[in-house]
Amino acid sequence: MPALVAVGAQWGDEGKGKVVDWIAAQADVVVRFHGGNNAGHTLWVEGEKTVLHVVPAGVLQPGTTNVIGPGVVVDPVVLLSEIDELTRRGVLKDPSRVRVSGRAHVIFPWNCSLDKARDEARKERAIGTTGRGIGPTYEDKVARRGIRVADLLEAGSLRGAIDELAAAKNRELREVHGWPTLDADELYDEAVAWGRRLGPYVEHTTPLLDRALREGKNVLFEGAQGTFLDIDHGTYPYVTSSNCVAGTACTGAGVGPTRIERVLGITKAYTTRVGGGPFPTEETGEAGDTLRAAGDEFGATTGRPRRCGWLDAVMLREAAVVNGFTGLALNKMDVLRGQREIPIATAYRVDGKLTHDFPMTLSEVERAEPVYETWAGFSQDLCGVRRFEDLPDAARRYVDRVEALAGIPVELISVGPGRDETVVRTSPF
Ligand code: GDP
Secondary structure, three states: OOEEEEEEOOOOOOOHHHHHHHHHHHOOEEEEOOEOOOOOEEEEEOOEEEEEOOOOOOOOOOOOEEEEOOOEEEOHHHHHHHHHHHHHOOOOOOHHHEEEEOOOEEOOHHHHHHHHHHHHHOHHHOOOOOOOOHHHHHHHHHOOOOOEHHHHHOHHHHHHHHHHHHHHHHHHHHHHOOOOOOOHHHHHHHHHHHHHHHHHHEEOHHHHHHHHHHOOOOEEEEOOOOHHHOOOOOOOOOOOOOOOOOOHHHHHHOOOHHHOOEEEEEEEOOEEEOOOOOOOOEOOOHHHHHHHHHHOOEOOOOOOEOEEEOEEHHHHHHHHHHHOOOEEEEEOHHHHOOOOEEEEEEEEEEOOEEEOOOOOOHHHHHHOEEEEEEEEOOOOOOOOOOOHHHOOHHHHHHHHHHHHHHOOOEEEEEOOOEOOOEEEOOOOO
């Protein structure tokens, strides 16, 4: 059963896009299963930059079918503009290479406005949402009033659904937040046009995936965000509005857990976080600035500078448990070049008490003081290295230590943003 789930082990931005693009060379099908265009994957292939927010990062590999599963929330404007751009560049010649589940929920512009208005109203307790309407769209889905992609293809029944939602959303925008309202007639016309354009891409993706798995095809499930942004397992409420751990691949794509064989955890060789919320190993001074500059740590979706700090093995162990990692991809190893010493947090002290487990509550995570061990740095440029044996001794020792602390083998080491800048120890499929 060649089904592999690849998910972020930290707070997102681990470089999943690069790893997924690289693995997708061996995949037949690549599947997004949760989240929306709050994700932003940056891919560098032959010197050309591609940023994808909705279309799976497998699309640059010509042999792949790229599926947007029922668990995703889709902004049709963003999806269509990605499709247009990929078509213009000649990457996407055949619409059958992008398949969108009719069960995925649609992000309407009123939810983008509400997302921003509500976060602004939270003032200093703001979550730091991307303002892309993801959270309010999941709320509508759970409240059983959402509009799904397949509904866009049925102009008749769509009218009533849009009128009803627009009335409620406009009321909140106007009366609670004092924001401008949206015109239901215009939105209806727009939605019908989205449906017309998306039609050739819409399919019931459950049988498609079942067929692919039965035929022994390689199916790669591509996570967005990361374990500690998961709505249940992350640092709530500073999280995203969907589950993002590996188990979500089953519910979000529509495959049973018995069909997943391997789970790859993707982590940076250090840690970053965007937006609010606790971050035990954060470095707010010079060390953080150095990591930010070396790693070019600015958001692909928002351009916001990312908070930076050292690798946290307490988090990595928790991520290994909740996701069931069978392997790790250790990314951005090259960024640590030039550090005299590289600390790794192996435990926390919370109110003077030593713990090796990630704490249960947010306030405990806020009070957690990392306990570090320190490893020697390296000065060599890693970008040309392709074999583990060719890494400098200090880098190899660091990788070995990460593996021992996580209790999971490091299968891939990324030494640069380019597709080929990858050290492979075990083939993912
Ligand atoms: P994602 O959301 O997890 O895909 O991560 P992002 O795309 O937001 O951030 C990863 C950034 O790091 C992108 O700009 C990648 O091109 C870049 N990147 C990925 N892997 C490496 C690596 O090994 N070294 C360096 N220097 N950059 C990398």
